[in-house]
Amino acid sequence: MAARHPDAPRTASDEEPTGYRSVSRLAIAACMLGIVSGLAVVSPFFLVVPLVAVAVAVAAFADIDRPGAAKAGRLAALAGLALAIGFGTQAAVAGIAERVIASRRAAAAAEIFLDAVRGGRVADAESMCGQESRGAVARLASCVGAGTCGSARAGDEAGTWVVRIELGGCVARLVLAPTVVTQRGKPIERWIVTACEVSDVAVRPSGS
Numbered sequence: 001m002a003a004r005h006p007d008a009p010r011t012a013s014d015e016e017p018t019g020y021r022s023v024s025r026l027a028i029a030a031c032m033l034g035i036v037s038g039l040a041v042v043s044p045f046f047l048v049v050p051l052v053a054v055a056v057a058v059a060a061f062a063d064i065d066r067p068g069a070a071k072a073g074r075l076a077a078l079a080g081l082a083l084a085i086g087f088g089t090q091a092a093v094a095g096i097a098e099r100v101i102a103s104r105r106a107a108a109a110a111e112i113f114l115d116a117v118r119g120g121r122v123a124d125a126e127s128m129c130g131q132e133s134r135g136a137v138a139r140l141a142s143c144v145g146a147g148t149c150g151s152a153r154a155g156d157e158a159g160t161w162v163v164r165i166e167l168g169g170c171v172a173r174l175v176l177a178p179t180v181v182t183q184r185g186k187p188i189e190r191w192i193v194t195a196c197e198v199s200d201v202a203v204r205p206s207g208s
Contacts (some may be wrong), residue, residue: 026060027073027080034083040091050088057081099154106152106161106176109191113174114165118147129193136172136196143170143198151174160194173197 033053039046060077109128116125117140125141126134147167155162155175163174175195180187 014038021072022059024063024071024077026056026063027071027077030057030060030080031076031082031083032085034080037084037087040087041094044091044095044108047088047091050084050091053080053084054088057084061197092141102178103152103154103161105189106168106191107163108194109176110152110163110165110174111149113193114147114149114167117141118167128191129196133175133193133196136198139198140167140170140196145185171199
């Protein structure tokens, strides 16, 4: 093999080792975002991070597979994609489960409130109310008849739930919210009726 002349210009093959491939920056970014996606499990505020990580990972695959690019980093992009999907799915499932549990607890609290009013235990019903909603208990207690309690739905304000109850000729719209109180040195969750709107129901004449 002929020796290269010292004054001959250097080529790219002389400067880079044979078989060297640069790593895709998008693949590295996807991997880092996949790791940061774990924050989505801690707070719903970070749910956008897994979505961004998936988008960056897809862009990394396109960058690596681009003709003539000859870039490395597929494993890093795959790792970022897997982490983003895993953490994102876990956060979404946890959020849905939390909402279902909160909805059932709100409906159960409304049922306890309705039983107290229906049973004439006004003091017990008022103990479940906030300062602004206690005045509606007396009016609701004046309604005589069977009572029904509907399912809970999310309220306008974050963390609140709305339950519609019927008692005799009255309908009440309860707004409930959870709070944490200390009992016997241990924190426990307690549901409070923050608002209670009572209205009369128009009774249809018989035969209509």
